[in-house]
Amino acid sequence: MIPFNKPHLTGKELTYIQDAVASGKISGNGKYTKLCQQKFEKDFGFLKTLLTSSCTDALEMAAILIGLEPGDEVIMPSYTFVSTANAFILRGAKIVFADSRNDHPGMDESLLENLITPKTKAIVPVHYAGVACDMERIMSIAEKYNLFVVEDAAQAIDSYFINSSGTKKALGTFGHLAAFSFHETKNIISGEGGMLAINHPGFVERAEIIWEKGTNRSAFFRGEVDKYGWVDIGSSFLPSDIIAAFLWAQLEHLPQIQQKRFALWNQYFNGLKGWAENNGVRLPHVPGFATNNAHMFYLVFSRVEDRTKVIDALKENGIMSVFHYISLHSSKYYEPHHDGRPLTNSDYYSDTLLRFPMFFDLSESEVDHIIQVTKSINLND
Amino acid sequence: MIPFNKPHLTGKELTYIQDAVASGKISGNGKYTKLCQQKFEKDFGFLKTLLTSSCTDALEMAAILIGLEPGDEVIMPSYTFVSTANAFILRGAKIVFADSRNDHPGMDESLLENLITPKTKAIVPVHYAGVACDMERIMSIAEKYNLFVVEDAAQAIDSYFINSSGTKKALGTFGHLAAFSFHETKNIISGEGGMLAINHPGFVERAEIIWEKGTNRSAFFRGEVDKYGWVDIGSSFLPSDIIAAFLWAQLEHLPQIQQKRFALWNQYFNGLKGWAENNGVRLPHVPGFATNNAHMFYLVFSRVEDRTKVIDALKENGIMSVFHYISLHSSKYYEPHHDGRPLTNSDYYSDTLLRFPMFFDLSESEVDHIIQVTKSINLND
Numbered sequence: 237m238i239p240f241n242k243p244h245l246t247g248k249e250l251t252y253i254q255d256a257v258a259s260g261k262i263s264g265n266g267k268y269t270k271l272c273q274q275k276f277e278k279d280f281g282f283l284k285t286l287l288t289s290s291c292t293d294a295l296e297m298a299a300i301l302i303g304l305e306p307g308d309e310v311i312m313p314s315y316t317f318v319s320t321a322n323a324f325i326l327r328g329a330k331i332v333f334a335d336s337r338n339d340h341p342g343m344d345e346s347l348l349e350n351l352i353t354p355k356t357k358a359i360v361p362v363h364y365a366g367v368a369c370d371m372e373r374i375m376s377i378a379e380k381y382n383l384f385v386v387e388d389a390a391q392a393i394d395s396y397f398i399n400s401s402g403t404k405k406a407l408g409t410f411g412h413l414a415a416f417s418f419h420e421t422k423n424i425i426s427g428e429g430g431m432l433a434i435n436h437p438g439f440v441e442r443a444e445i446i447w448e449k450g451t452n453r454s455a456f457f458r459g460e461v462d463k464y465g466w467v468d469i470g471s472s473f474l475p476s477d478i479i480a481a482f483l484w485a486q487l488e489h490l491p492q493i494q495q496k497r498f499a500l501w502n503q504y505f506n507g508l509k510g511w512a513e514n515n516g517v518r519l520p521h522v523p524g525f526a527t528n529n530a531h532m533f534y535l536v537f538s539r540v541e542d543r544t545k546v547i548d549a550l551k552e553n554g555i556m557s558v559f560h561y562i563s564l565h566s567s568k569y570y571e572p573h574h575d576g577r578p579l580t581n582s583d584y585y586s587d588t589l590l591r592f593p594m595f596f597d598l599s600e601s602e603v604d605h606i607i608q609v610t611k612s613i614n615l616n617d
Numbered sequence: 618m619i620p621f622n623k624p625h626l627t628g629k630e631l632t633y634i635q636d637a638v639a640s641g642k643i644s645g646n647g648k649y650t651k652l653c654q655q656k657f658e659k660d661f662g663f664l665k666t667l668l669t670s671s672c673t674d675a676l677e678m679a680a681i682l683i684g685l686e687p688g689d690e691v692i693m694p695s696y697t698f699v700s701t702a703n704a705f706i707l708r709g710a711k712i713v714f715a716d717s718r719n720d721h722p723g724m725d726e727s728l729l730e731n732l733i734t735p736k737t738k739a740i741v742p743v744h745y746a747g748v749a750c751d752m753e754r755i756m757s758i759a760e761k762y763n764l765f766v767v768e769d770a771a772q773a774i775d776s777y778f779i780n781s782s783g784t785k786k787a788l789g790t791f792g793h794l795a796a797f798s799f800h801e802t803k804n805i806i807s808g809e810g811g812m813l814a815i816n817h818p819g820f821v822e823r824a825e826i827i828w829e830k831g832t833n834r835s836a837f838f839r840g841e842v843d844k845y846g847w848v849d850i851g852s853s854f855l856p857s858d859i860i861a862a863f864l865w866a867q868l869e870h871l872p873q874i875q876q877k878r879f880a881l882w883n884q885y886f887n888g889l890k891g892w893a894e895n896n897g898v899r900l901p902h903v904p905g906f907a908t909n910n911a912h913m914f915y916l917v918f919s920r921v922e923d924r925t926k927v928i929d930a931l932k933e934n935g936i937m938s939v940f941h942y943i944s945l946h947s948s949k950y951y952e953p954h955h956d957g958r959p960l961t962n963s964d965y966y967s968d969t970l971l972r973f974p975m976f977f978d979l980s981e982s983e984v985d986h987i988i989q990v991t992k993s994i995n996l997n998d
Binding site: 245419 | 624704808809849951
């Protein structure tokens with residue numbers, strides 16, 4: 237059996253957890269939380285980061301920080317995880333769903349301006365498969381209409397946007413705020429886990445307060461206020477230092493993890509290229525302004541029937557593949573609230589995109605086996 | 618140095634985490650999550666439990682489940698942690714704060730009926746120090762006025778209410794919903810962590826959906842629906858199975874942990890009883906309808922100056938003691954929203970209650986040292 241995903245220990249996870257316990261503090265904002273945050277800030281250029289219990293939590297913090305009022309509109313792709321939308325709905329927002337690009341499941345940036353109304357408060361680009369949205373274009377639209385940008389960078393750690401002058405900059409450093417995930421399927425993991433990146437200086441102080449349950453506890457421990465208390469709304473967004481210790485071990489090994497994932501990704505790509513082209517199957521597309529972080533290998537078929545055939549054939553050979561994202565605009569929950577615009581590309585990816593096994597401990601020979609099984613499938617029956 | 622708190626490894630925490638990783642699933646709702654939930658339900662008699670990332674998260678789930686509308690009122694003590702209030706404020710509720718009892722920091726049940734208005738939706742009793750509120754009285758008031766009861770049982774694991782006919786029943790099984798904490802200072806811990814207990818059958822299905830980000834994913838994996846999707850609001854309330862694995866090791870050792878904590882608590886109580894009585898210092902009070910779970914040992918002084926003197930004297934001797942809960946009604950955040958009623962008992966405990974070190978690895982000789990230092994303090998200077 238080749239599972240779709242399998243969590244990987246880099247080696248020091250348990251040692252660091254034991255150390256956290258020995259240090260006397262395993263609640264949130266401990267030693268390993270600080271280590272992770274500092275390294276993320278330094279390595280990727282975020283102004284400030286705060287670890288969270290999940291990417292969902294980071295998105296909820298963002299929704300609180302941008303000060304949504306009931307009825308405010310937030311634009312995001314329909315082809316995304318429910319949390320992208322839920323976080324803003326919990327604050328009373330109306331979601332305006334955008335269709336995906338023709339060449340990529342990411343949001344079609346050319347549609348954005350038509351979706352903006354006087355009630356629009358924010359744009360939430362999702363960097364699908366760790367591949368950048370056109371952040372130059374999105375930030376320029378946001379500036380023109382005075383909107384907030386919250387990057388859903390759940391899958392996008394160690395991935396970059398290349399601007400028109402050729403400069404490479406980490407995803408999650410463009411928007412006023414950005415949310416990352418360390419869910420077990422991501423490149424670096426802590427089971428569940430996430431991070432809010434803050435790039436706008438005006439949000440730093442309040443973000444820390446909201447993170448600490450609406451108290452100015454962090455400022456108190458830095459000696460900036462003489463006692464701490466309840467000063468704002470907030471929640472317990474900060475993860476246990478057990479989670480941060482686990483993540484720290486992963487983060488230390490990010491280069492090795494990425495090297496292995498790239499090798500697997502390239503093996504898939506090169507192994508399936510010819511077959512895909514001959515069978516009308518689309519390979520993952522990386523626009524010129526984006527980089528690949530080898531988060532995900534997927535194929536896009538012409539028809540749902542083809543995808544079903546591939547899923548079944550792989551399963552018969554002990555290989556688990558998965559699809560995801562039923563277009564949010566046509567979900568049971570949101571369909572009654574959607575404005576009725578057809579979002580055909582989003583529905584298309586819902587029907588036809590298939591994700592292949594991708595994890596650190598996947599071996600070259602397993603990928604070879606998956607490639608051979610896939611290539612043996614006759615899509616023209 | 619004797620710290621106020623120190624997390625304790627029971628022995629198998631790291632083994633279980635390693636096993637969780639090896640099992641191939643460390644995201645939420647995995648093997649150890651299910652083990653913990655089943656044991657909690659069986660040992661304490663909850664209808665259904667769901668682990669959460671924090672007690673705050675469990676309270677937020679409760680606030681969603683009871684269907685709060687903006688302007689609805691929720692009654693709770695002012696002498697409590699900010700999360701008790703924040704969870705309901707995030708859903709638009711107005712908080713009506715009740716004063717504490719004369720004999721105990723818990724909410725004064727005799728004041729409740731006067732605080733109920735046509736807008737009241739719920740009562741949130743907080744079992745301070747794991748000592749029960751009068752649940753018979755509270756449930757009867759709730760029934761009379763058709764209100765929800767959400768027990769804030771953050772400190773109350775393995776503690777009980779004894780009803781007028783002498784029957785003992787676990788805290789957290791009375792209210793429609795109840796929230797527990799496994800924060801590192803609690804009797805059993807996972808750094809950060811919590812649990813929602815659901816006692817009203819009508820909430821079980823929706824609780825699971827809200828827990829799983831508003832999707833019917835759990836029903837799908839049980840084969841009850843043929844595909845899963847977005848059906849409701851929700852968040853990522855479920856903790857990593859790394860956290861659940863840690864908690865499972867703790868839960869297995871609950872009897873030993875409780876035995877040790879009781880020994881320490883009794884040592885404090887017996888050692889300080891005479892001195893306290895001679896100096897007008899109040900010892901922890903356990904009403905006849907409640908049990909003690911040895912969560913906390915505290916003293917209540919007559920004046921803030923006495924408490925300050927004791928804190929300082931303990932600190933000089935390397936002993937960390939802490940106080941907590943600035944009355945929420947007089948916090949910077951909520952004071953402008955409070956209706957102006959003086960809550961004198963709440964303010965009194967804010968000024969005079971002091972918590973002593975209490976953790977599994979605290980030794981008998983350390984407690985003896987703390988007792989001797991305390992008894993040597995002259996409060997009449």
